[in-house]
Amino acid sequence: MRSVYVVAGGISKFAKARPDKTFPAIVKESYELLLEDLGIEPKQAFELIDGTVASYFSDHFLRQLKGATMVQDYLGLCPKPSHRVEGGGATGGLAFQEGWKSVASGNMDVCLVFGFETMSHVNTWKGNEFIALASDVSFDYPVGGFYTGYYAMMVVRHMQEFGTTPEQLAHVSVKNHANAFYNPYAQKREKLSVKDVRNSPMVAWPLTRRDVCVMSDGAACVLLASEAGLKRIEKACAKSFPKVKVSGIGRGTDAMRMADRPHKKVILLPHEKESDYKNLKYPGVHSFRAGRMASKQAYEMAKITDPLNEIDFIELHDAYTSSEIQTYEDMGLCKYGEGGQFAESGATFMPSVDYGLKLKQKTICPVNPSGGLIACGHPVGATGLMQGVFALWQLQGSIKKHFKDDKLQVKNAKRGIIHSHAGTGTYVSVSVLEKEM
Amino acid sequence: MEETKKTKKNKTETNGKSSMNGVKISQEKTAIPETDEGTILFNVPFPKELDERRLKDLENYGPIIIKQPYHIDYIHSYGQDSPFFAGLANKKLLGTECEECHSKFATPRLSCTECGSKCKWIEVPLKGKIHTFTVCYFGSEAFLKETPFVLALIEFSGFDTCFLTRIVGLDPDKPSLDWVGMDVKAKFVRNSKFSPTDVYFVPEER
Numbered sequence: 316m317r318s319v320y321v322v323a324g325g326i327s328k329f330a331k332a333r334p335d336k337t338f339p340a341i342v343k344e345s346y347e348l349l350l351e352d353l354g355i356e357p358k359q360a361f362e363l364i365d366g367t368v369a370s371y372f373s374d375h376f377l378r379q380l381k382g383a384t385m386v387q388d389y390l391g392l393c394p395k396p397s398h399r400v401e402g403g404g405a406t407g408g409l410a411f412q413e414g415w416k417s418v419a420s421g422n423m424d425v426c427l428v429f430g431f432e433t434m435s436h437v438n439t440w441k442g443n444e445f446i447a448l449a450s451d452v453s454f455d456y457p458v459g460g461f462y463t464g465y466y467a468m469m470v471v472r473h474m475q476e477f478g479t480t481p482e483q484l485a486h487v488s489v490k491n492h493a494n495a496f497y498n499p500y501a502q503k504r505e506k507l508s509v510k511d512v513r514n515s516p517m518v519a520w521p522l523t524r525r526d527v528c529v530m531s532d533g534a535a536c537v538l539l540a541s542e543a544g545l546k547r548i549e550k551a552c553a554k555s556f557p558k559v560k561v562s563g564i565g566r567g568t569d570a571m572r573m574a575d576r577p578h579k580k581v582i583l584l585p586h587e588k589e590s591d592y593k594n595l596k597y598p599g600v601h602s603f604r605a606g607r608m609a610s611k612q613a614y615e616m617a618k619i620t621d622p623l624n625e626i627d628f629i630e631l632h633d634a635y636t637s638s639e640i641q642t643y644e645d646m647g648l649c650k651y652g653e654g655g656q657f658a659e660s661g662a663t664f665m666p667s668v669d670y671g672l673k674l675k676q677k678t679i680c681p682v683n684p685s686g687g688l689i690a691c692g693h694p695v696g697a698t699g700l701m702q703g704v705f706a707l708w709q710l711q712g713s714i715k716k717h718f719k720d721d722k723l724q725v726k727n728a729k730r731g732i733i734h735s736h737a738g739t740g741t742y743v744s745v746s747v748l749e750k751e752m
Numbered sequence: 753m754e755e756t757k758k759t760k761k762n763k764t765e766t767n768g769k770s771s772m773n774g775v776k777i778s779q780e781k782t783a784i785p786e787t788d789e790g791t792i793l794f795n796v797p798f799p800k801e802l803d804e805r806r807l808k809d810l811e812n813y814g815p816i817i818i819k820q821p822y823h824i825d826y827i828h829s830y831g832q833d834s835p836f837f838a839g840l841a842n843k844k845l846l847g848t849e850c851e852e853c854h855s856k857f858a859t860p861r862l863s864c865t866e867c868g869s870k871c872k873w874i875e876v877p878l879k880g881k882i883h884t885f886t887v888c889y890f891g892s893e894a895f896l897k898e899t900p901f902v903l904a905l906i907e908f909s910g911f912d913t914c915f916l917t918r919i920v921g922l923d924p925d926k927p928s929l930d931w932v933g934m935d936v937k938a939k940f941v942r943n944s945k946f947s948p949t950d951v952y953f954v955p956e957e958r
Contacts, residue, residue: 334815444892467886520887574914
C-alpha cells in the first residue's frame with residue numbers, strides 16, 4: 316500500500332440551523348476554506364483532484380436521495396469518479412478511510428473527501444426519531460428506542476460494573492465545552508461546572524442535556540494525496556506542505572441490538588493480560604467491542620504498543636460523555652473499569668486551559684482538544700472529517716492560524732488519532748495520523 | 753405540545769443561564785412554546801424593477817422556509833421472526849437456540865451471532881432480572897407522549913443474551929442503581945398490536 320498524506324482541510328461554521336444555504340452550498344463553504352488554505356481557485360482544483368468520496372448519514376433529514384451527487388455537481392467536480400459512504404455516526408471516519416484506500420491502492424493520486432449533514436429541516440424530536448431508526452425497527456425502535464436512552468442504559472451498566480459516577484461523566488462535558496471556548500468553529504462555547512452539567516434537564520437517566528451532543532447543520536472536507544499527488548499539489552500551489560501521513564487504519568463492528576451483545580472475554584491489546592479481566596463478561600453493554608477491534612488494528616499497523624504514551628492527542632467521538640469514558644477503555648488508554656477515574660484525573664485535559672477544576676494528574680494525552688462533538692456539534696456526515704481537519708491542523712502546527720489563538724495547540728504534536736463511532740458501537744473507525752519529519 | 757410536557761414532567765430542570773438580580777429565571781417558563789403550523793402566504797417582498805443592482809441584491813435575499821409534509825405506510829413483513837409476534841399475542845415469550853453451538857438468545861434470531869449457524873425456536877421464561885435500565889424523560893417524536901417511561905434490558909437464567917422492554921410499576925422520578933438485578937416478571941397486553949410492546953415487565957412481588 317502506498318503512503319497517503321493529508322494535505323489540507325476545510326470546515327463550514329457548524330450551527331443549529333443554516334437556512335441561508337442548501338446543503339451543496341454548505342459543503343462548498345468548507346471546500347472554499349480548503350482551497351483558500353491551498354491558495355488556489357476552483358478551476359485549478361478541478362485539474363488537481365482525481366476523484367472524491369462523499370459522506371452523509373441520513374436521506375431522511377432532507378427527503379433527498381442521492382444528495383452526494385448534487386454536491387459533486389455544485390463543487391464543479393463532475394465527471395470525476397465518486398461514491399457515497401454511509402455508516403451512521405462513523406460515516407465521516409469511514410469515508411476518510413475510503414479516501415485513504417482510493418489513494419493507497421493507486422486508484423487515485425489526489426482524493427477529496429467531503430461530508431455534510433443538515434439536520435435542522437426537521438424538529439429536534441423528529442430528528443431523534445430518525446436517528447432511532449438506526450436501531451432494529453422490529454424489536455428495539457417500537458419499545459421507545461431513542462439513542463440517548465440506549466447510551467444511558469450502557470452507562471448504568473458501566474456504573475454497576477465499575478462504580479463510574481455521573482460526576483465523572485460531567486468532567487468530560489466540562490472539559491470539552493471549555494476547550495471549544497477557544498475554537499471559533501464550535502457550535503457551543505460554554506464554560507461549565509460539574510454542577511451545571513448535573514443540574515441540566517435530565518434526558519435519560521443519568522444523562523442530562525449537557526452529557527449529549529447537539530444536532531447541527533455543517534460540512535467538512537479533507538484532501539488526501541499520494542507522494543506523487545502531493546508533488547502535483549505543491550507545484551500547482553507554489554508552496555510546500557508538512558507531510559502528515561496516515562500511518563494506521565482500523566475498523567470494528569458489533570451486533571445492532573444491545574440485547575444481543577455477548578458476555579465473553581476481552582479482546583486484549585498487546586499491553587494487557589487475560590488476568591487483568593478475570594471476572595469481566597465482555598463486551599456486554601458496558602464496552603464497545605468494535606472500538607477495541609478498530610484500535611487494535613490501527614495500533615498494529617502504526618506500531619503503537621503503549622497507546623497512552625505514544626499518542627499526542629485524540630479527536631474522539633464523544634456523542635455522549637459516557638461514550639468518551641467507555642472509549643478511553645476500548646482504546647487502551649486505561650484498563651476496562653478505570654475509565655471514570657481516568658476521566659476526572661486530568662490526563663486528557665489541555666494543559667493551557669483553565670477548567671475551574673482541581674486536577675490530580677498532569678496532561679498526558681489530550682482528548683478532544685477541539686471540544687469534540689459535544690461542543691462543536693454533530694452534523695453526522697461531517698463529524699469524522701471535522702476531526703480529520705482539526706487533527707491535521709494540530710500536526711501541521713497551524714491551530715493558531717485557523718483558530719486565531721494557539722491555546723488549543725498540542726505542543727510538538729507528532730502523532731494523533733481520529734476516532735469515529737456509529738450506533739451503539741456498531742461501526743467504529745480509528746485512523747492514526749503522523750507527521751513525517 | 754411537547755414544550756409544556758417538558759415543564760410539567762421535569763422536576764430536575766434548570767437552565768444554563770442562572771440569574772438576573774439574584775432571581776432564578778427558567779428559560780422554558782419565559783418562552784412561548786414553538787409550533788410548526790406556519791401560515792398560508794400568498795406573496796413575499798420582491799423588487800418592482802430588476803436592474804443590475806437589484807439582481808445583485810437578490811444574493812442577500814433571506815431564505816424562504818416552507819412546510820413539506822410527507823407520510824408513509826409500510827407493508828412490513830416480520831419474515832422468519834413472525835412466530836415471536838404470534839407468541840406475544842398468545843402470552844408466550846419465544847427466543848431461539850443455535851443448533852450448532854447451543855447459544856440461547858432471549859431476543860430471537862434465526863441465525864447465530866457466535867457461529868452463523870441456523871437457530872431453532874424455544875420458550876423464554878416469564879421471569880428474569882433487570883440487567884440494566886434507564887428512565888426516558890424525552891424520546892423520539894413518536895414516543896414523546898409516553899414519557900417518562902423505564903426502558904430496560906432483561907436477563908434470563910440460561911440465556912446468553914438479553915431482551916429490550918419497558919418496566920411498569922417503578923417510580924420514574926426515583927431511579928436508582930439498586931434497580932439493577934431486580935426480579936421482574938412478564939405481563940402481556942390483551943389486545944395485541946404485534947409489536948414488542950405487547951409484552952412488558954413488572955417488579956416481582958415478594
